[in-house]
């Protein structure tokens with residue numbers, strides 16, 4: 527896997543507005559936000575280029591990414607109002623940074639339906 531912008535953010539070689547961190551997960555603000563709240567949740571200790579690269583052994587880590595997003599939403603008080611979590615996979619899915627990440631977006635009505 528090639529070194530990405532997100533690897534550099536995790537190593538603190540590039541600046542980012544970090545909003546959450548634990549042993550496994552780092553979350554920071556998206557540089558081009560698509561909503562008033564737009565965060566990216568990434569696994570810190572194990573890197574995957576895409577969701578396709580995760581296997582059974584990574585189920586817990588994937589769960590932690592989602593739980594970190596929901597607990598952030600609860601902590602910030604917008605969980606009840608609502609939010610959207612998205613993983614883009616590969617170019618057809620709109621992925622541009624090839625380091626697995628979960629987008630968390632909130633603060634506006636998510637009008638566009640994705641399914």
Ligand code: 5GP
Nearest residue numbers: 531542554555556557558614620621622623
């Ligand atoms: P993707 O399109 O791969 O699902 O999402 C990549 C996201 O990373 C995009 O929303 C883009 O705005 C964000 N992004 C790209 N470069 C940087 C950067 O250097 N810093 C931060 N914080 N976000 C970035």
